[in-house]
Amino acid sequence: MLEKQNKKSIPYIQVNELHQSNYILLDAREPNEYKVSHIPNGISIGYIHFDIKNVSTIIKDKNAPIVVYCSIGIRSEKIGEKLKKSGYTKVYNLYGGIFEYKNKGKKVVNSQNKITDSIHAFNKQWSVYLNKGIKVYED
Secondary structure (H helix, E strand, C coil): CHHHHCCCCCCEECHHHHHHCCCEEEECCCHHHHHHCECCCCEECCCCCCCHHHHHHHCCCCCCCEEEECCCCCHHHHHHHHHHHCCCCCEEEECCHHHHHHHCCCCEECCCCCEECEEECCCHHHHCCCCCCEEECCC
């Protein structure tokens, strides 16, 4: 799916590389997805109503290493492009998104910051890429 949908305009980073640096994690999914589950310390920035001003308020250093993620890595590439266009220099797209993160056995948390097995699966079509956890579809 990523090979068909993405332009590779934002370099990928693999799940196992996340621990190698102090990346700022930006979640490019919608708030209802973020509430169900997100990567610990991930900051919700949304997709449909994404506003670069919100990011520049949170991340002042344009050279800070940033990893953007979504469900599988398509929306995060588009948000990554907006960050780059805005002057951020070290922007990466998490390959496979939160689905790959969970598939690799990593822990995700819910809106109460508690570890959860639930993952918002976005839709039935994309949910085939999520092999671990409990698939949630509702808002």
